[in-house]
Amino acid sequence: MIVGKQKPFDEIWDMVKGFKKVLVYGCNTCVAICHAGGSKEAELLASMLRMRAKQEGLDLLIDSAGIERHCEPEFFEPLDEKVKTYDLILSTACGVGVNFLADRLAGAIPVYPGINTSFYGAVPEAGFFVELCGGCGNCILHLTGGICPIVRCSKSLMNGPCGGTDKGKCEVSSETDCAWFLIVERMKKLGTLEKLFEVQPPRDWSTATHGGPRRISLEHIRAYEAEEEKKATLTGEGK
Amino acid sequence: MADVAEAAEQILVSTVEAPHDTPADWTPNVLAFACHYCAFAAADLAGVMRLSYSPSVKIIRLPCTGKLDHIHILSAFEKGVDGVFAAG
Amino acid sequence: MFAARRIEYVKTLLKKVGIDPARLEMYNLSAAMGPRWAEMCDEFVDRIRNLGPSPIWLASRKQSEKGVTEQ
Numbered sequence: 001m002i003v004g005k006q007k008p009f010d011e012i013w014d015m016v017k018g019f020k021k022v023l024v025y026g027c028n029t030c031v032a033i034c035h036a037g038g039s040k041e042a043e044l045l046a047s048m049l050r051m052r053a054k055q056e057g058l059d060l061l062i063d064s065a066g067i068e069r070h071c072e073p074e075f076f077e078p079l080d081e082k083v084k085t086y087d088l089i090l091s092t093a094c095g096v097g098v099n100f101l102a103d104r105l106a107g108a109i110p111v112y113p114g115i116n117t118s119f120y121g122a123v124p125e126a127g128f129f130v131e132l133c134g135g136c137g138n139c140i141l142h143l144t145g146g147i148c149p150i151v152r153c154s155k156s157l158m159n160g161p162c163g164g165t166d167k168g169k170c171e172v173s174s175e176t177d178c179a180w181f182l183i184v185e186r187m188k189k190l191g192t193l194e195k196l197f198e199v200q201p202p203r204d205w206s207t208a209t210h211g212g213p214r215r216i217s218l219e220h221i222r223a224y225e226a227e228e229e230k231k232a233t234l235t236g237e238g239k
Numbered sequence: 240m241a242d243v244a245e246a247a248e249q250i251l252v253s254t255v256e257a258p259h260d261t262p263a264d265w266t267p268n269v270l271a272f273a274c275h276y277c278a279f280a281a282a283d284l285a286g287v288m289r290l291s292y293s294p295s296v297k298i299i300r301l302p303c304t305g306k307l308d309h310i311h312i313l314s315a316f317e318k319g320v321d322g323v324f325a326a327g
Numbered sequence: 328m329f330a331a332r333r334i335e336y337v338k339t340l341l342k343k344v345g346i347d348p349a350r351l352e353m354y355n356l357s358a359a360m361g362p363r364w365a366e367m368c369d370e371f372v373d374r375i376r377n378l379g380p381s382p383i384w385l386a387s388r389k390q391s392e393k394g395v396t397e398q
Binding site: 255268323324 | 328329330333334336337340341342345346347348350351352353354355356357358359360361362363364365366367368369371372374375376378379380381382383384385387388
């Protein structure tokens with residue numbers, strides 16, 4: 001899932017204080033799981049902002065709301081009218097949500113981020129999140145025993161550990177495991193260590209962000225949707 | 240002992256809030272969230288025993304303090320309550 | 328105790344908005360502790376009396392006074 005962390009309160013306050021009517025808009029998917037931007041966090045943040053506004057003597061109306069997802073248009077629809085009555089949306093969704101809502105509002109209302117979107121991660125234990133995937137668009141986990149060197153190695157090394165590997169820990173931080181140490185240990189257990197000796201062709205990085213914004217288009221689904229739409233307009237004309 | 244008294248005094252002087260004068264007509268307004276089965280029963284008992292305690296405390300009964308949410312506390316402060324405690 | 332954990336967390340939030348975390352506390356007591364309840368209430372109210380009115384109360388007071396003078 002996408003992991004984020006709420007921005008420092010003072011930073012949020014600086015963003016918000018110049019406006020009159022603000023909606024703190026939470027997203028109940030990934031960022032709710034990491035206690036950063038769900039409906040609940042949006043509610044708390046709105047309450048804190050109201051208290052701050054009161055103390056500073058500012059006449060600021062701050063509400064909160066939340067929907068299940070900020071990354072699909074359907075979920076926005078029930079609150080569309082309400083959203084349009086504000087002059088700032090403070091979104092506590094991830095960066096995807098902020099972009100998507102800002103596009104949807106098309107410049108009518110500004111959308112500001114309430115959280116810092118950090119990484120794609122997992123939750124090994126409650127309240128603890130680790131980055132496990134870099135979203136590079138060209139997965140090699142089958143070659144590295146299910147451990148991603150691109151994001152779990154501090155240097156994103158592709159060919160093995162660097163000289164800084166120290167008893168299974170990384171030289172960048174002793175709290176970080178050396179990804180290549182993990183990979184070798186894991187592949188020994190899997191009995192596939194010899195796979196590491198296979199020479200791989202140079203990596204194609206164009207699938208990562210280096211190739212510009214990425215898209216995935218599922219033609220079979222889009223064709224079906226287009227067909228349905230066509231049918232709907234035809235029957236509409238028939239009437 | 241002097242150290243203890245000094246430390247206690249320091250705790251009472253707020254470092255977070257800006258210094259302010261207390262208006263003469265101000266009385267503390269305190270909200271208590273009490274669990275129905277322990278603290279609320281204790282408060283009941285205090286009543287039965289005819290013990291007098293500060294009238295500033297207003298009690299809200301919860302089925303359990305586990306029901307107490309962050310937002311309940313924040314809303315109380317937002318409304319201008321001077322202090323909140325939970326008992327259970 | 329979930330409530331105790333929540334209270335600790337809300338204390339950090341209060342600090343961020345300029346409210347003294349000492350205005351919030353968690354107490355544990357049993358149903359048989361009537362006298363302790365009375366004692367505890369007095370203790371806490373004393374603490375609040377020392378801290379004075381909450382910044383929010385002062386702010387809304389200031390606001391309403393301003394409203395009156397403007398009228």
